Amino acid sequence: MCQSRPPLALYGTELRENNLSSTGSNRVQVFSFSGALRQMRIPPLIAVIVLGKLGLNAAFVPSACSNIHKASISSHMTQQLTYRSIAFETILMAEGNSQVGSMESVFKFIRSDALSLTVGSLCLLALVTNRLYTDPLFDSQSRTDILGVFSAGGLLLNGLTLQDITVREADVVQLQGPxxxxxxxxxxxxxxxxxxxxxxxxxxxxxxxxxxxxxxxxxxxxxxxxxxxxxxxxxxxxxxxxxxxxxxxxxxxxxxxxxxxxxxxxxxxxxxxxxxxxxxxxxxxxxxxxxxxxxxxxxxxxxxxxxxxxxxxxxxxxxxxxxxxxxxxx
CATH class of the missing domain: 3.30.450.40 (GAF domain)
Known part of the structure; x- marks a missing residue:
C-alpha cells in the first residue's frame, strides 16, 4: 500500500505560535515564504498548484479568516493554532525538517542570480540562433524578437543586481623615510x-x-x-x-x-x-x-x-x- 506524503498548508496569514502542538512524534515547523512570494509576485493559489504538481498535499487558507482555534488540516496533522491577520503574509507549514529544507532550497534557487543569468543568456542565444536560421523573416517575428530581447535583458540585469560584488581592497604600501x-x-x-x-x-x-x-x-x-x-x-x-x-x-x-x-x-x-x-x-x-x-x-x-x-x-x-x-x- 502506497504511503501518502505529509501535508502542506499555505496560509494567507501570519501564525503566532502561542499554543502549538501536534499529534504523534512528528514535530511541526513553521517556515515563512512571504518575502519570496511577494518579490516574485506569485499568488498563493498558484503556489498551491505548483506544490500539488510536486506531489505534495497542499491547501490554502485565505487571510480573511480572523481566528482558528482548532484546525484539522488533514488526517496527518491536528493542531491548536492562534494567529493575527496580516495582509499579504503567507506562512508555509511543513511537517519535518527535510521538506522545509527542500522547499527553502527551491525558492532560493528560483531567486538566485545564477538562474537569472543562465536563463537570460539561453534566451538571448535562442533568439540569435532563431534569427540566423529562419528564412524568410516576417514583421511579426521581428516584433517578437524585440520582446524576447527585452525579457532576456531584464533577466540578465536582475542577475547582475543580485550578484554580490566585492571591491578589491588596495594593498598597503611600505612608505620609505625616516x-x-x-x-x-x-x-x-x-x-x-x-x-x-x-x-x-x-x-x-x-x-x-x-x-x-x-x-x-x-x-x-x-x-x-x-x-x-x-x-x-x-x-x-x-x-x-x-x-x-x-x-x-x-x-x-x-x-x-x-x-x-x-x-x-x-x-x-x-x-x-x-x-x-x-x-x-x-x-x-x-x-x-x-x-x-x-x-x-x-x-x-x-x-x-x-x-x-x-x-x-x-x-x-x-x-x-x-x-x-x-x-x-x-
Whole structure:
C-alpha cells in the first residue's frame, strides 16, 4: 500500500505560535515564504498548484479568516493554532525538517542570480540562433524578437543586481623615510601643550594603523612631526601652504571652530601630490587635512593605503583635532 506524503498548508496569514502542538512524534515547523512570494509576485493559489504538481498535499487558507482555534488540516496533522491577520503574509507549514529544507532550497534557487543569468543568456542565444536560421523573416517575428530581447535583458540585469560584488581592497604600501618624533616651538608651548600634542600624535598612529604620518601646523609654524616623514634631502620637512592646503583652509569653520576634513583617498593619481613631497613620504597613498582653530591650524595625516578611511574614521579624527584645538587655545 502506497504511503501518502505529509501535508502542506499555505496560509494567507501570519501564525503566532502561542499554543502549538501536534499529534504523534512528528514535530511541526513553521517556515515563512512571504518575502519570496511577494518579490516574485506569485499568488498563493498558484503556489498551491505548483506544490500539488510536486506531489505534495497542499491547501490554502485565505487571510480573511480572523481566528482558528482548532484546525484539522488533514488526517496527518491536528493542531491548536492562534494567529493575527496580516495582509499579504503567507506562512508555509511543513511537517519535518527535510521538506522545509527542500522547499527553502527551491525558492532560493528560483531567486538566485545564477538562474537569472543562465536563463537570460539561453534566451538571448535562442533568439540569435532563431534569427540566423529562419528564412524568410516576417514583421511579426521581428516584433517578437524585440520582446524576447527585452525579457532576456531584464533577466540578465536582475542577475547582475543580485550578484554580490566585492571591491578589491588596495594593498598597503611600505612608505620609505625616516621615523621622526619632533616637537618644535618649545619656547611658545607650555609643558601641558607639548604633552597633549604628543598624545594626539600617538592616538592617531594607534587608532589609524594606515596613517603612519602625523603633522600639526598652527599659525604658520609646524609644531609637531611624528611618524614616517619625507627624506631630509627633499626639504626642511615643514608644512608648506600651497594650493591644496590653501583650499582646505579656505572652507568655512563651524560653530566649534573646526572645518570639514579634506580627504584625498588616492594621492598618487593627483598631479598636485608634489605639494606634499616636502614633508610626506614620496609614496604616500592618501592624505587627510583637518583644519581647526578657525582655519589657523591644520592636522595633516599621511596614509599608506588608498581608499581605506570611512566617514566614521574621519569623524573620529575630528574628535582628536577638537582636543588639540582646545589645548592650543589655553
Amino acid at each position: 621615523a621622526v618624533d619632533d616637537v618644535k616651538g618649545f619656547d611658545a608651548l607650555t609643558p601641558r601643550q607639548v604633552t597633549i600634542l604628543r598624545w594626539a600624535a600617538q592616538t592617531y598612529l594607534k587608532a589609524f594603523p594606515t596613517l603612519p604620518s602625523v603633522l600639526i601646523w598652527h599659525k604658520g609654524q609646524t609644531l609637531l612631526r611624528n611618524g614616517i616623514m619625507a627624506d631630509p634631502a627633499r626639504g626642511t620637512g615643514d608644512v608648506r601652504v600651497l594650493a591644496i592646503v590653501q583650499q582646505a583652509l579656505s572652507s568655512n569653520p563651524e560653530a566649534d571652530g573646526l572645518c570639514q576634513p579634506t580627504y584625498i583617498p588616492d594621492l598618487q593619481v593627483l598631479p598636485g601630490k608634489i605639494e606634499f613631497m616636502n614633508y610626506l613620504p614620496s609614496m604616500c597613498q592618501a592624505v587627510v587635512l583637518q583644519p581647526f582653530d578657525s582655519n589657523q591650524g591644520l592636522i595633516i595625516l599621511g596614509g599608506n593605503k588608498r581608499r581605506d578611511l570611512t566617514p566614521k574614521d574621519l569623524a573620529r579624527a575630528r574628535v582628536i583635532a577638537q582636543k588639540v584645538q582646545t589645548c592650543l587655545a589655553e
